[in-house]
Amino acid sequence: MGDRRTFVLVDLALLALLAATYGISYLHLGVGNAVLNIGIAVAKAGLVVWFFMHLRTAVPLVRLFAGAALLWLVILFALGLNDWLTR
C-alpha cells in the first residue's frame, strides 16, 4: 500500500540524514558544521512532523497550530539571542 511505502521511505531518509550528521561530525568545517547540523536537524524534524505525525493529511487548523508553535519558538530564539549576539 502507498502509505506503507511512504513510511518506509521516510524512515530510510531519516536514517540517511542521521548518517550524514554522523559523518559531518568528523569533518572540520568551522561554522559550516553548525549550519549543516542545524539544517539537517530541521529537515529531520520536518520529515517526522509532516509524515509520521500526520500533518500531511491534517486539516488546516492543525497545521496552523503546529505553525504557531514553530513561530513562537522563533520568537524565543530571535529576541533572546538578539541580546547575546549584540553584547
Place this chain on the structure above:
Amino acid sequence: MAPSAAEHTATAEQFAAPEQQREAAFLGMWTFLATEIMLFGGLFFGIAVYRWLHPDAVREASQHLYKSIGGINTAVLLASSLAVALAVLSGREGDRRSAVRNLLVGAGLGLAFLGIKAYEYYLDYSEGLMPGVGPKPFPLPPDSELFINAYFFATGIHAARADRGWRAGGPCPTPGDRIAAAGSAHRDRDRRALLALRRHRLDFSFPVLYLVGG
C-alpha cells in the same frame, strides 16, 4: 494528555457526533505537542546560548559523548517509530493482528532504546562525566561541564518520555486503559493514532544534543 479512555470509546455527552469528538481529540493532542515544543525549545535555547558563549568548550564536550552509541540509539528509535506508524496503518485497515504485532515490535525497540541509554549513562558515569557522582573527577575543563549537564538534563527528560511512550500508553490512562488501547484494534483506532503522535515527538532532540559541537 488529552481525552481519557471513557471519553473515547463512545461519544461523550458534550459532543454532538463522533466526528466532532475525534477532531477535538486530535486538536487537543496537537495543542499539547505545541506545549512540548515550547518546553524543549526553552532548553535548546539555553544550549544555543552556551554554544555561543563557549564554542570551544562545547565542541570538546560534545566530542566526549559517545556519538556512535547515540547514533545507533537514534536509529533504534527511528525503527521503533516506523513500527508504531505501521501499526496505526494496520489498525486503520482493520488488520488487528498486524497492528498488535507492529505495536509489540515498536515497544520492544523502545525498550532496547532505554537499555542502550542506560549503558551509555553507565559509560558516562565511569568517566566521571555525570554531575555530582562518579568514580573520577570531571575530566574536562569547567566550561564544558555546563554543556554536559545540559546534555544530561535533556536526555534524562528524553528517556523518561521514551519510557512513557513504549508502554503504549494513552494520554492519561490507567494501566488497564493502556492494555486495552494496545490490544483492541477496532474500537481504538483513533486512540492509537494519538498515541503514535506522542511517540514520534521523541525523535527530535538527538541531533541537537550530540552534534551541536560538530
Place this chain on the structure above:
Amino acid sequence: MSTATERLALERAGYVTACYTLRSWLLTTDHKRIAILYMLAITGFFFIGGAAAALIRIELFSPTGVFLSNDGYNKAFTMHSVVMVWLFLIPSIPTTFGNFLIPIMIGAKDLAFPRLNLLSWYIFMLGGLFVLYALVAGGVDTGWTFYTPYSTLFSNSYVAAAALGIFITGFSSILTGLNFIVTIHKLRAPGMGWFRLRLFVWSHYATSVILVLATPVLALSLALNIAERVFGIGIFDPRLGGDPLLWQHLFWFYSHPAVYIMILPSMAVISELISAFAQNRIFGYRFVAYSSIAIASIGFLVWGHHMFVSGQSMWASITFSFLSFLVAVPSAVKVYNWTATLYKGQVMIKAPLLYAIGFIGLFVVGGITGLFLASLAIDVHVTDTYFVIAHFHYIMVGAAVSAYFGALHFWWPKMTGRMYPEGWGIASALLIFLGFTLTFFPQFVLGYLGMPRRYHLYDPQFQVLNVLSSAGALVLAAAYLIPLTYFLWSLRWGARASDNPWGADGLEWTIASPPPKHNFAQTPVITRDPYQYPLKEGT
C-alpha cells in the same frame, strides 16, 4: 412518577442541587462545579496572600520597622507575591468564570475534556500545597522572580519546594488553556460563528494561547533552577560559565505574557459588564475581539523591558523598549471602545458597573505608567523603586482584582441563584476604589522620590507617604472582607435571582439561575449577533 418524568426533573435540577455529597463534588466533571472548586481554592489563597500584604504594610508604618526581622520581611513579600501571582491572579478569572461560562456562552454542555478539567484542579491544588509547604516550613526569601544566582546558590530558604509547587501549577494552567482552545474551536453551537462569540470568549481564547505557549517555558526554567539548586548543575552560575541572564530571559519570556494572562480575562469581564449595564451594543466589536489576539501576540515580544538595567545589550534594550510601546495600542483600542459603548447607553449604576468603571480608570493609570517604564531613560531612574510596585499593582490589583470582583457580582446570581445586597455591593465597590487609591497612589510618589522596593527600613522623609499607604491598605483589607461576608450571607438569606436579573443579552441569561446540570435542554441554534440591545422579549 414515570422514569421519563423523573429524568426530566433531574435534568432541570440546578447543577448544585443535582446531588449534595462531597464525593459528587470532588469527582465531578461538571465545568460549573469545577469552577466552584476553583473559586473556593483561590479565595483561600487570596486571603493568605492578603495576610502577607498586611504584614508588609504594617511593617512599613515606621522607618525603623515594626516587628519583622530583615529575613522575616523578605519572606513576607515573597509569600505575598508568589501566592498572589500563581495561586490567585493567574487562575482567578479563567478557572472560575471561564470554566463556568465559556461552555454556556458558546451553547455547549461542557468543556471538550471534562475529566482533564477536573485533573487540572487537582494538579493546581497539589502545586498549591507545595507552595504552602515551602511557606510554612520556613519561607522563601528570593521574591517571586527567583533571580539567579541568588535563588540557586545562596538563598538558605525553601526555594526548591516553592519552585516545584509553581512548576506543578503550571501544568494545571496548560491543561486549562488546552481545554479552552479545543472547546472554543470544536464545541460551538450551530450558527455560533467566530464573530457571534461573546468578547468574553474571545479574550479567553487569547489568554489560552498564552497559557499554552508561555507556561511550558516557565516550567522548563523552574526545572533548570531546581536542578542547579539541588544537584549543583551549573546553568546560571557564572563561576561555571553559566549566565544568570539566561534565567531572566526564560523567566520573563513567561512572566511578561503572564501579565496578560491576568489582564486579558479581566478585559473579557469588563466588555460584558459595560455592555450589559450600558444596555448598549459593544462599540467596534471586531476591534475589541482582534485587540485581544493582538495583545496576546505582541505581549510575547516585550519581555526584555524587565531587564534594562540587568546588563543585557543596549541594542536588545532598544528593541524591547520599542516593542513595549506597540502593545499599548491594542490596550488603548479596548479602553476607547468601552468608553464609546457607555456613551449614549442607558447606564444603570449597579455594583458590577462601578467595578468596571474603576477598572478602566485604574487600568489607564497603570498602563500609562507602564509606558514610562518602557522608556529606557525613565526606567533607569525608577527601576526597583516603589514606582514599579505602584505600576503593577494598578494593573494587577486595581484592574485585575476589580474585574474579578465585578465578575463575582455580575454572575453571582447566575452561579448561586441568589442576589447579593445591592447597597452593600455599591458601598464596598466605592470603598475598594478608595482604599486602593490611598494605598498605591502614594507609592508612585515614593518611587519617583527614590524609595527602593524590598527594604523594610527607609529614610524618615518617606514616612508620611508610607503611613498613608499603610492606612489605605487597612481600608482595602476591610473593603475586601465586606463582599466575602455578604456573599456568604446571600447564599442563605439573599433574594432569589430570576433567570436574567440584569436584563443582559447572552445565552447564560436565557437559562435558569443556577443553570441545570447540562446547561441547555436542547442545543441552542444561534441566529444573530451578540449584544443586541434593547433586549426584545423572548430572545
